[in-house]
Amino acid sequence: MTGRKDGWAGMGWEGWADHAHVTRRLDEGADPEAWSGGRPLHRAAVWGSPRVVAELAGRVVDVDALEDGTTALWEAVWSDRPDNARALAAAGADPWKPLIGGWSPGRLSLAGPxxxxxAVPEGIRGLSLVERTAARAAARLVAALAGVHYESTSLACVAGIDAEEAIRRLEAAPACSRELEQLREEPWAHNFDASLQIVGVTTVRGGCVVTQPWGYAASTPGVVTRLSAGTLCYGLYSNPKSGNQGRIARNGSLEGSDLHPGGAPTPGDSSEEVLASYLYRHDAAAYACGFPGLRPTDARAVTGPPDMWVELPQRNYWEQ
Structure with a gap:
């Protein structure tokens, strides 16, 4: 059903917070069950006010109806809208309904802010020790990288090796200081192909981070597979045109590509994947560091200055 037929044509995100506007639309025949291929209650849970959420919840057939495998209450929890979540629970939404990866909105909230x-009912399982530990580690990591601007940056986050070993695996050499100074001052005025050979390498707790603040090279298959020999590496490129792109390499081979770190989970994701997506939601750099277990205490490994700038040898890094 399209917006022209469901009564929500022209409805912007800000409109979901306007109780009078939403109520007028509903009274004039807008469908409380459908909006532009989705569900109005799900939109209000994320963008609306508690009054709008309560209004819509009182007009739908099922307050726990699913959209892409989740309920409106899940969306409110995921989006850090506690007031909307409380309004939905008051309207009868079930906080303990298992959804993606077996997680319920209520149990997921136990790992959040x-x-x-x-209130946790008797007989409902709380977080395991492993899950609580992951939540605490993620909170520290997200805080350490808070406010970091990493658009156009690529990373390779590798477990269990230091910067010196990463440089050895990449067969890299110290970067020319004059060329590096020019590149750091005006990266976009530099020869782009030449700039892709320059990366920074920094040792952090749990491993090391290879970074390139102006391009994709640190996340290419040829870099992450070389770094991952005998261990695990997560590559990230924050593409200014198409968003965050993730890549997993384990023991010298690609295990996953075209991933979306920091994004929402999808039906079929495992329990561990759902938890990681929630803990690092909207924070791709923290996700990339957290996936292999790195624990940097500040943003230097991502934004620089790194322990060392090095130049990669000439080769086709799109091949493993």
Whole structure:
């Protein structure tokens, strides 16, 4: 059903917070069950106000109806909208309904900033020790990288090796200081192909990070597979045109590509994948560091200055 037929034509994101506007539309015949191929209650859970959420919740057939495998309550928890989540629970939404990866909105909230959002009924399983540990580590990592601007940056986050070993595996050499100074001052005025050979390498807790603040080279298959020999590496390129792109390499081979670090989970994801997506939501750099277990205490490994700038040898890095 299109927006022209469901009564929500022209509805912008900001409109979901306007109770009078939403109520007028509903009274004039807007469909409380459908909006532009989705569900109005799901949009209001993320963008709306508690009053709008309560209004829509009172007009739908099922307050726990699914859209792409999730309920409106899940969307409110995921989007850090606790007031909307409380409004949905008050309207009868079930915080403990298992959804993606077996997680319920209520159990997911236990790992987030509002662990007391819902009272936990007797017999409901809380977080395991492993999950609590992951949540604490993620909170520290997200705080360490807070405010980092990493658009156009690529990373290779590799477990268990230091900067010196990463440089050896990449067969890299120290970068020319004059060329590097020019590149750091005006990266976009530099020869782009030449700039792709320059990366920074920094040792952090748990491993090391290879970074390139102006291009994709650090995340290419040829880099991440070389770094991952006998270990695990997560590559990230924050593409200014198409968004965050992830790549996993393990023991010298690609294990996953065209991934979306920091994005929402999808039906079929494992319990571990759902938790990681929630803990690092909207923070691709933290996800990339956290996936192989790196624990940098500040943003230097991502934004620089690194421990060392090096020049990669000439080769086709799109091949493993």
């Amino acid at each position: 509002k662990p007391d959002l819902f």
